[in-house]
Amino acid sequence: MSSSAAATDLHAPERAGDYTSTGLPTGRVAIWWFLASEIAIFGGAVACYLLYRLHHPEWAEQAAHTVNAAGAFNTVVLLTSSLSAVLAHHAAEQGDGKTAARWINWTVLGGLVFLGVKAWEYAHEIGAGLVPAKSLFWSFYFLLTGLHALHVIGGMTALYVVGRGAARGQHLGRVELAAIYWHFVDVVWIFLFPLLYIAS
Amino acid sequence: MDSPTATGSGHGAGHYVRIWAVLLGALVVSLVLGAITNSPWAIAIIFAVATAKAALVLAHFMHVKLEPRWIRLIGAGAVAVVGVFFIGLVPDIVYKFGFVPGGIQSAQANPANTVAKLPPDAGRGATVYATFCLACHQADGRGKNGTLAADFVSDASRLAKPDSELLASIANGRQANGLSMPPWKDALTAQQRADALAYIRTQFGRKP
Amino acid sequence: MHDHAPSSFLRRYVFSTDHKVIGLQYMFTGLAMALLGGFLAYVMRSQLAHPGTPVAGFGTVSNAEYNAIVTLHGTIMVFWVAMPVLVAGFGNYLIPLLIGTDDMAFPKLNLMSFWTFFLSTVVLILSMFVPGGASGSGWTTYPPLSAKPAFTGVGLGLDLWIVAVALEFVAFLMGGVNFITTAINRRAKGMGLWDLPLFVWEEVIASIIFMLSVGPLVAGALMLLADRNLNTGFFDAAAGGDPLLFQHLFWFFGHPEVYVLLLPALGILAEVLTVCARKAIFGYRLIVWSTIVAGLLSFIVWAHHQFISGIDPRLASPFSLTTILISVPFAITLFCYMATLYQGSIRYTVAMLFAMAMLAEFLLGGVTGIINGSAAADIYVHDSYFVVAHFHYTLFPIVFLAPFAGFYHWYPKFFGRHLNHGLGLLHFYGTIVFFNLCFLPMFALGMMGHQRRIADPNAFGYLAHGQHYQQLATWGAIGLLVLQIPFIVNIFLSLRKGAPAEANPWRGTTLDWAVPSPPPHGNFEAPPVCYRGPYVYGVPGAADDFVPQHMPPGPGAPTARVPDGDAAQLAAAGSPVA
Known part of the structure; x- marks a missing residue:
């Protein structure tokens, strides 16, 4: 990063494929900015929700209608899928694309289970008349969980594509990037769960 | 950039499983706390636990603790920006302080709000109309041929009503013909409402 | 390092991943949208000068149409001209060249970002032709006006408007990640952070500001769409929501957005001024640090747009304070630019004229901003033509004068030919004269009480005495638009007839001048190595009055590394010009 450090390798060989100014892989720098x-x-959406919730203490009563058990189950699913994602990363680091791909498949399966449970919850709630227009709490509930679900779908797609490559031993560096993204989706849920389910 | 990139983690799989077990344990703590009490302290602890869980995922699964400091600053900067946004909005959105000192509601507290002191004046009313009424009723008073708001010009029955009835509509709002006029009693003083009516009558009314 | 240039026309000029092609695509899309935005301005001004009379080329302007025209003019000029030209156009073309690399870090992402942007353009234009007409709730789109179709009479048009803007945000988020990562990780060997040309610094800081400020508004756009279509009440006071929240969401992005546009403009200026004044930039590190400080401050000034919209009055003073405070780092930057000119041997190219004009005109915009930024003064001028004049004095120099300077400066690099000098002078003088004729009267109009966004000032008798000023401004606007014709002609004429340009026609020091004009696919023959800071001019003992960044130390180039081209260091080295 410092100019003096870079100056010492002025006469190093021509830019190889993996030469970078900072020494970090470009993909990893990019994923953090992303x-x-x-x-x-997410922060903006959650901030809006918190501001409204603090103004309307009576929402606590509505939050009691979310299904804690389903939310808790989904938290377990996501935490576990994060574990398999980090194990995939670990395997990729050691150049073992096949094992990485297998762990990624478990993570994608976790994402599917999560979405299935979420879909059941939505159906249950909408059936009970708890639609987005029912009240502001439910508007926020669907906004935040819907936005999160979209990211789950995006993360699963990325993992699936990366996993296919890893199984053939290609682009193992991308496993880490997809895994980092998946952990982020997990972290968002770690905060959404108490915000929308437990705290009532 | 596609080469396998050792983060130099040096962790074995067992390390990750241990972190996962701790995360699940923390989840159980939150659930139990949430089930037995909803005191503010319990909620504070639940969010502290969530933050700790997020920190564990970040440090051990996302390997933030192995990244150089400037990488950590990227995420921290984003969180700080969201924090600034939140804090800046607390006075307005949580407490609505803007509506207390000298704000809109002072019009209500003001005795002038119930009775107009001066005789209604169409000149003053023109400004009120331009600011508050024109958007729907339009400059020509036709409210887009009555599609957006009441049409004062073509529909003579509108302004044939007595002042008292029209002033009440302005103050309390009105729902009719699929249109909805908001109540103005909080936003405008009685004086301003009377002035606006005077302007509407001189501008759009049939001369008697 | 070179893969071969793709051979098919489609892959080469339409779906290219080459940063130069994508940069030009952004620029020319922006130019086309500027013509549309300019036409809307012409219709709007004509209506204001002679309300109710049919406008040539458009017809009679109804009030609803006027609202739509105001909305679209603002939206197009900010999101579909300024953003693509300044941030994406110049950024894409110049960043890889200036840092000495062959392309962006993620060329495919770059391609995707341009086509997402293009899709957003299509959606926006589509929104003008749907039943109910185009959005008429202003570029700020405040609810409740925007939240209930009944208030504006606009249905689908407003939904499409929101979708278009959201798509555009996505495109620039992708572009921003690309810019930042490229500048961080793809610099030529030997190029430290303090060897980066200022343009790169400014683009990167602008991208960071954009990326962090736009997030809450993306959430806000979803909430507004839900309010319109799912009957939710996020911004509906009757349902427990708060319309003020949207204003906060909007301006938390909207004000930093001004700096997102300003910074690349200042970056273009830094490159043009140094080359044309034959002098090192004055206070390189000072400018960088000022810009970083300004970037931080830009996140705590937003509520100065809301002084009269019912915010906590106690918030007004702190936001006034930060607003006036943020003028300090920008004043530092502008003073550094002026000090760069001092005792330079200035060459008055058209680019230089535009750059110097930008400095002067932007100053007027900045100074009047201090009046708007003070809560007490703002209560009087808020929503009046004074504000219109103010932000056109800031944004016109940013969005047009600076890119003009850049375009005249780098046109030889883009196309290998020079622009015609005479047409350039005509364009320059015409633009400056008519720009001032158009917007100076608006300061007076504002003080007379003329409010923005009123379709027919004649409807209000007390505004009559300002009508002459309205007409004067309209003549200015028409002249300004007509005098863009020489520019358009010049662009296309010079493509064929312009004098051929060598690789380094202006004798600049940065790496963009080290490649042929126009640069080939892959830019550099061999990866360049950077030996010194970006603005090394007039060093005693050098073979020439400038020393390029990539020239190895030797007889013609000073051996001492000048890390940041700082004027003080050059002075210490005995430079006659510093």
């Missing part, structure tokens, strides 16, 4: 923008989007 997550920064995601933090601003």
Whole structure:
């Protein structure tokens, strides 16, 4: 990063494929900037929810209608899928694409289970008349969980694509990037769960 | 950039499983706390636990603790920006302080709000109309042929009503013909409402 | 390092991943949208000068149409001209060249970002032709006006408007990640952070500001769409929501956005001024640090747009304070630019004229901003033509004068030919004269009480005495638009007839001048190595009055590394010009 450090390797060989100014892989620098923008989007939405919730203490009564058990189950699913994602990363680091792909498949399965449970919850709630227009609490509930679900779908797609490559031993560096993104989706849920379910 | 990139983690799989177990344990703590009490302290602890869980995922699964400091600053900066946004909005959105000192509601507290002191004046009313009424009723008073708001010009029955009835509509709002006029009693003083009516009558009314 | 340039026309000029092609695509899309935005301005001004009379080329302007025209003019000029030209156009073309690399870090992401942007353009234009007409709730789109179709009479048009803006945000988020990562990780060997040309610094800081400020508004756009279509009440006071929240969401992005546009403009200026004044930039590190400080401050000034919208009055003073405070780092930057000119041997190219004009005109915009920024004064001028004049004095120099300077400066690099000097002078003098004729009267109009966004000032008798000023401003606007014709002609004429340009026609020091004009696919023959800071001019003992960044130390180039081209260091080295 410092100019003096870079100056010492002035006469190093021509730029190889993996030469970077900072020494960090470009993909990893990019993913953190990407997550920064995601933090601003989720952070903005959650900030709005918190501001309204603090103004309307009576929402606690409505929050009691969310299904804690389903939320808790989904938290377990996501935490576990994060474990398999980090194990995939671990395997990729050691150059074992096949094992990495297998762990990624478990993570994608976790994402599917999560979405299935979420879909059941939505159906249950909408059936009970708890639609977005029912009240502001439910508007926020669907906004935040819907936005999160979209990110789950995006993360699963990325993992699936990366996993296919890893199974053939290609682009193992991308496993880490997809895994970092998946952990981020997990972290968002770690905060959404108490915000929308437990605290009532 | 696609080469396998050792983060130099040096952790074995067992390390990750241990972190996962701790995360699940923390989840159980939150659930139990949430089930037995909803005191503010319990909620504070639940969010502290959530923050700790997020920190564990960040440090051990996302390997933030192995990244250089400037990488950590990227995420921290984003969180700080959201924090600034939140804090800046607390006075307005949580407490609505803007509506207390000298704000809109002072019009209500003001005795002038119930009775107009001066005789209604169409000149003053023109400004009120331009600011508050024109958006819907339009400059020509036709409210887009009555599609957006009441049409004062073509529909003579509108302004044939007595002042008292029209002033009440302005103050309390009105729902009719699929249109909805908001109540103005909080936003405008009685004087301003009377002035606006005077302007509407001189501008759009049939001369008697 | 070179893969071969793609051979098919489609892959080469339409779906290219080459940063130069994508940069030009952004620029020319922006130019086309500027013509549309300019036409809307012409219709709007004509209506204001002679309300109710049919406008040539458009017809009679109804009030609803006027609202739509105001909305679209603002939206197009900010999101579909300024953003693509300043941030994406110049950024894409110049960043890889200036840092000495062959392309962006993620060329495919770059391609995707441009086509997402293009899709947003299509959606926006589509929104003008749907039943109910185009959005008429202003570029700020405040609810409740925007939240209930009944208030503006606009249905689908407003939904499409929101979708278009959201798509555009997505495009620039992708672009921003690309810019930042490229500048961080793809610099030529030997190029430290303090060797980066200022343009790169400014683009990167602008991208960071954009990326962090736009997030909450993305959430806000979803909430507004839900309010319109799912009957939710996020911004509906009757349902427990708060319309003020949207204003906060909007301006938390909207004000930093001004700096997102300003910074690349200042970056273009830094490159043009140094080359044309034959002098090192004055206070390189000072400018960088000022910009970083300004970037931080930009997140705590937003509520100065809301002084009269019912915010906590106690918030007004702190926001006034931060607003006036943020003028300090920008004043530092502008003073550094002026000090760069001092005792330079200035060459008055058209680019230089535009750059110097930008400094002067932007100053007027900045100074009047201090009046708007003080809560007490703002209560009087708020929503009046004074504000219109103020932000056109800031944004016109940013969005047009600076890119003009950049375009005249780098046109030889883009196309290998020079622009015609005479047409350039005509364009320059015409633009400056008519720009002032258009917007100076608006300061007076504002003080007379003329409010923005009123379709027919004649409807209000007390505004009659300002009508002459309205007409004067309209003549200015028409002249300003007509005098853009020489520019358009010049662009296309010079493509064929312009004098051929060598690789380094202006004798600049940065790496963009080290490649042929136009640069080939892959830019550099061999990866360049950077030996010194970006603005090394007039060093005693050098073979020439400038020393390029990539020239190895030797007989013609000073051996001492000048890390940041700082004027003080050059003075210490005995430079006659510093």
